[in-house]
Amino acid sequence: MTHADTAPAAAGSNASAPIGQQDCTQVPRFAGPPTFGLLPRIDQVEAERGPGSVDVKILGVPYDAGVSYRSGARFGPAHVRASSRLLRPYNQATDVFPFATQQVADCGDLGVNPFNIDEAIATIEKAADDLRADGAKLLTIGGDHTIALPMLRSLARDHGKIAVLHFDAHLDTWDTYFGAPYTHGTPFRRASEEGLLDLERCMHIGIRGPLYGKQDLEDDAVLGFQIVRSDDYQFKGIAHVIEKMRTRLGDAPVYVSVDIDVLDPAHAPGTGTPEAGGVTSRELLNSIRGLTGLNIVGAEIVEVAPAYDHAELTGLAAAQVGYEILSVLAANQAGATAPAGPVASDLIPKAE
Ligand SMILES: [Mn+2]
Numbered sequence: 001m002t003h004a005d006t007a008p009a010a011a012g013s014n015a016s017a018p019i020g021q022q023d024c025t026q027v028p029r030f031a032g033p034p035t036f037g038l039l040p041r042i043d044q045v046e047a048e049r050g051p052g053s054v055d056v057k058i059l060g061v062p063y064d065a066g067v068s069y070r071s072g073a074r075f076g077p078a079h080v081r082a083s084s085r086l087l088r089p090y091n092q093a094t095d096v097f098p099f100a101t102q103q104v105a106d107c108g109d110l111g112v113n114p115f116n117i118d119e120a121i122a123t124i125e126k127a128a129d130d131l132r133a134d135g136a137k138l139l140t141i142g143g144d145h146t147i148a149l150p151m152l153r154s155l156a157r158d159h160g161k162i163a164v165l166h167f168d169a170h171l172d173t174w175d176t177y178f179g180a181p182y183t184h185g186t187p188f189r190r191a192s193e194e195g196l197l198d199l200e201r202c203m204h205i206g207i208r209g210p211l212y213g214k215q216d217l218e219d220d221a222v223l224g225f226q227i228v229r230s231d232d233y234q235f236k237g238i239a240h241v242i243e244k245m246r247t248r249l250g251d252a253p254v255y256v257s258v259d260i261d262v263l264d265p266a267h268a269p270g271t272g273t274p275e276a277g278g279v280t281s282r283e284l285l286n287s288i289r290g291l292t293g294l295n296i297v298g299a300e301i302v303e304v305a306p307a308y309d310h311a312e313l314t315g316l317a318a319a320q321v322g323y324e325i326l327s328v329l330a331a332n333q334a335g336a337t338a339p340a341g342p343v344a345s346d347l348i349p350k351a352e
Contacts, residue, residue: 016053018103019045021089029085035106036080036141036322037087042105052134055102056329058322059131059140060109061124064305065117066146066184068177070272072305076318077109077141079270079306083315084322091327094289095341098326102333107131117146117182125150132158132298139325141318142302144272145172145184148257149191151300155255156196159297163201163252164188165245167284168259169209169230169275173220184272184303192223199224201252203245205287206230206262209275230262233283239349241283242290246348249294256291256299256325258284260318268317270309281317288324290347293337299325 022038032038036058045054060077067073090097098104110127112120128151131138140151145168155162166172166188173189175181181190191197204220208230211217220227226248228241261271264278279287304318331340339347 016049018100019048020099034078034081037084037099037104037319039099039104039106042107045103045105049103053103054105054134054136055333056104056326057107057131057136057138058104059107059127059138061112061140061143061147062109063112063114063120063124063142063147064144064272065114065120066144066182067272068183068185070305070308072307073142073144073272073303074114075306076143076302076304079309079315080141080301080304080318080322081106083312084319086316087319087323091323091341093285093341093343094292094327094331094339096327096331098323098330102330104326117180121146121150121182125153128154129157137296137329138298139322140298140300141322142300142304145187145257145259145302146182147302148300149182149187151298152187152191152196152255153194155253155298159253161198161252162196162297163198163249163254164191164257165203165205165249165254165291166225166257166259167205167262167287168257169206169261169278170259170273171204171207171211171216171220171225172259173223173225174216188225189223197224198252201249202226203228203248205241205245206279208277230277230279233279238283238286238290239347241287242347243349245287245290246294251295253297254291254294256288256296258299258301258321259303260301260314260321261303263317268314270306270314271303272305273303281320284317285320285324286343286347288321288328289339289343292328292331292339296325296329296332
């Protein structure tokens with residue numbers, strides 16, 4: 001076969017090999033099911049391979065009642081899925097087949113109340129508990145950033161205090177807005193107050209833009225976060241950023257939270273609270289590749305608002321972020337302790 005869509009069989013197995021993507025030699029990529037990466041649905045996998053056979057579950061959370069500026073992230077899951085049709089089986093940057101050595105399946109969208117934030121948060125928390133009960137990891141596609149709080153509540157019950165690795169232009173540790181405690185700008189303050197976070201291990205990546213005042217930064221540090229600024233990518237370089245991340249996160253259970261507005265609006269215009277001076281999609285993808293070997297217990301991609309997108313720029317970036325996260329999880333499951341493949345030597349600083 002000359003087609004690129006080939007992957008090695010899982011070692012030592014036949015009947016129980018993971019079910020991968022749609023066969024795009026038979027059905028072209030622009031046709032077929034609207035799942036993430038043209039992967040199977042969870043019900044298809046469990047019918048064929050049995051319950052508990054999914055390693056990573058992809059869940060859409062079409063919820064945006066927590067936004068403070070442009071609305072529309074409720075359409076994020078469908079847009080990211082539509083933009084994920086070009087994801088092919090082999091990650092050449094890290095030498096990983098993310099769908100061949102682990103079973104990934106799409107769980108569809110969660111039904112959340114668009115008029116009641118408290119109920120929506122409770123629904124998300126219960127879904128996270130239920131979907132993770134068999135040991136699967138969750139990759140959630142939002143939806144606005146409010147959804148991070150119920151995800152962290154669920155994860156902390158199993159893993160203890162979580163190290164949040166938060167890619168975002170914004171701190172998201174504000175207190176209230178118009179008196180509301182649960183918004184897309186407050187999830188990490190609430191999580192910190194609730195004791196869900198490892199205060200020595202959390203960090204923001206890509207911070208920039210105007211704040212209300214210096215107190216925002218002082219509060220943020222007390223709540224447990226270290227900051228890598230968007231400008232650090234330019235002035236200090238990607239290897240510096242990755243070294244900072246790996247040092248800070250250590251062996252803690254890590255939740256990777258990617259707000260797509262971490263990207264410059266040139267790379268991700270389709271989002272609710274854009275800020276000039278952001279990171280490039282290349283910098284973001286390489287940052288995620290640099291997480292290989294860390295103890296990642298879950299991840300989310302939030303704040304994709306397709307009404308403001310152009311030519312699928314934002315959707316394509318978000319889909320590729322998901323692919324890189326899945327690639328890291330696949331490498332970790334195979335025992336990797338650091339990035340491998342062509343990017344490895346550039347990402348990790350040499351020991352002096
Ligand atoms: Mn955010």
